[in-house]
Amino acid sequence: MTDWMDFLNTHQNRFESELLDFVRIPSVSASSEYSQDVENAAAWVSKKLKEVGVENVLTMPTGGHPVVYGDWLHAGKSKPTILIYGHFDVQPAEPFNLWDTPPFEPEIRDGKVYGRGASDDKGGMLIPILSFEALIKTTEKLPVNVKFLFEGQEEIGSPQLPKFMAEHRNKFACDMIFSSDGLQWTEDEPNIVMGLKGLLGVEIKVTGPKGDQHSGLHGGAIANPLMALSQLVSSMKSQNGKILIEGFYDDVAELTEEDRAEISKVPYDEDEYINELGVPELFGEIGFSTRERLWARPTLDVNGIWGGYQGLGSKTVHPSEASVKITCRLVANQKPEKIFNLIKQHVENNTPTGTRSTVEKLAGDADPFLMPKSHNASKVVKDILADVYGKEPYETRLGGSIPIMTIMLNELGVHGTMFGFSLGDENLHAPNEFFRLKNFKRGQIAYCKLFESLGLA
């Protein structure tokens, strides 16, 4: 047994107790009521980093919730510098009455820590700190140079982070990034995330007459903005799920045979999925499997539509205007700005006779994220996962966007590797969130192996 493994075994009870302490801090970033608790969580992290020997620990202001930084850079210039990411803020815990035990009074039952943030991401972000501790306490050094970046605003979309990262590029400069905020596939099956989607939101408004009109007096004479909007929205997608905006697919990185093979390896029960969502059948872009569409093809979804009378019964109004909100999930190598311009052009070209339209870009766009084929950090992580689980990891992608991953890519020029040990069934944003202690320890082992492995390179 290695020294660090011995250390992990010896101190596991203390580590669990530290996790409980950490979860006790109600660091809900979404509510100003908990601002001081987010600060307290930052202070807790800062203290813990100092205790284990991380140097230059700083709580850095962002204009919102703070960032905690720390480093240990004594492995030598020939060794890589890695940046480890995590977040100490948590989702709101409401509704409290659905929790079996209070969200901020964590307890261990059946090998699981129950409490808000136990899995997302307090358990996750504590793991690399504990691995750091195990190595430095047993070998007095780390095999690699390490920087830590822990934020307190992930659950509200990291609004201050783009500016903050741009201002501190040098401080966070690194060769590789590992995010502790990630998922494995099941208890026995590892997983590595190879891609995330980007995001673009637009709001389109179609206007007709200057005010609402009487549908009997004017209905046959003028275009109806609600019908016009329906025609406009409908013009964006074919009946077989293809997006019809000219040029929309031009920059899409096409799936290779290898990509498709990797995706098809991941277990998937279509009937169960249909049942879970309660839909009559699945539907999407023709020519691709459901998983391919979810993970690797861009989408165009209507998020909201409104106009005219929405109350009970009938009102014979010919409304003045109608609006729609649309978001596109983008894939490499689409750019939100270019897609916005294509949509704008499409709306201009397809606005029905007798109406006017406007298109507005909504805040919160994100670039897509796709791991390059020969990405060193991912290869190392794959090997470690195979070692720890005794099984090759699946290569998956996510249909959602994780702003921090694209922020780090944009500002530091590094594709981060998600290397976290939570599972999707751990009620991450729901009551009774929990984290498996088995994975808490498995993660510590995995991060020790990661440090070692990177030190050999």
Add this chain to the structure above:
Amino acid sequence: MTDWMDFLNTHQNRFESELLDFVRIPSVSASSEYSQDVENAAAWVSKKLKEVGVENVLTMPTGGHPVVYGDWLHAGKSKPTILIYGHFDVQPAEPFNLWDTPPFEPEIRDGKVYGRGASDDKGGMLIPILSFEALIKTTEKLPVNVKFLFEGQEEIGSPQLPKFMAEHRNKFACDMIFSSDGLQWTEDEPNIVMGLKGLLGVEIKVTGPKGDQHSGLHGGAIANPLMALSQLVSSMKSQNGKILIEGFYDDVAELTEEDRAEISKVPYDEDEYINELGVPELFGEIGFSTRERLWARPTLDVNGIWGGYQGLGSKTVHPSEASVKITCRLVANQKPEKIFNLIKQHVENNTPTGTRSTVEKLAGDADPFLMPKSHNASKVVKDILADVYGKEPYETRLGGSIPIMTIMLNELGVHGTMFGFSLGDENLHAPNEFFRLKNFKRGQIAYCKLFESLGLA
């Protein structure tokens, strides 16, 4: 000068004073706060009918606001029995602050009575009563048998009238119907309404997954109910304004050359209309003029549409359901029930893959109304209008529906003729409603001539 003309001249000041008394009663049918005032207006009408010699005067319960009935049936069996319709309820007067003088404290300025209901329909319904008075006081008899039907719920859509009329068919049986609730074209140009549109309202709901979903996690895999609803709505109308529901036009009474000639005689300034509505251009069913579309072609208008997120900014939700309200204005000889079934069939046939839909018929449908070509009462009215105005009346139609006209047609089997003397510019449902005293008297003369003319037939 005839005796009745002399009588009208002599008593005009008293008539005007009676109209002011009538307008002082705030008989707003829409608000329960004014229920007693609607009753008071019924009592006022009842008293007035008795005073002028109308017999069998009754205030009849309807389950809502009452009906006032009266008759005079001594002209003999060889003479026709005519039914005269009007309403003593008025629109709400809010916003009060936009009135130059209080709505229920009427006053005469520049030959106009200002006050809520002066034009719609208190001035209008008083006219035939005063003509009755003039004839009976000067000749001791009427040339025709007369029944009066005055209601107190026209401004809220006559909800109790269909049942009430069905229960009292015999009491209201007649040969001809004249409605005092009607408009002339301008101060110098008369008008006779030849058609009204019918109405059918539906609500369609499209559902997808059982709850709102994350657009990133499921957006590419399942149909979006808002996109599906847009496609469904869009499938109902072509880009050139044709309604695409199979069989929709099957029963439409086509416009004859004569109809089109009559419609084209009515003055119409397209630029002014565009400017009034503030639309970039007019739009409607190809192959018909704007007026033809407004008056004699069926329409399909979206009154309201909603689903998903309608707030500020972006929300990446994949909504569970979306709804739309649609009304069709129908023309002779379309039937609301049949059109409803066609729409239902269309929705069933066109519901996009991956979604479910429901179609509900909304309350308040109405049959269309079109005067038969050889309609005696209308011919008489046309001659009288030509006589009184020195100009042939325009033959117009209305794009709206007037429930009482179709109720009377259905229950009594008689097409009513609209014979009223208000003008469209008199702020009928707006602040500062007024009625021209010139037309108040012109109407009295016209109704005296109508009675005389029908007595000759």
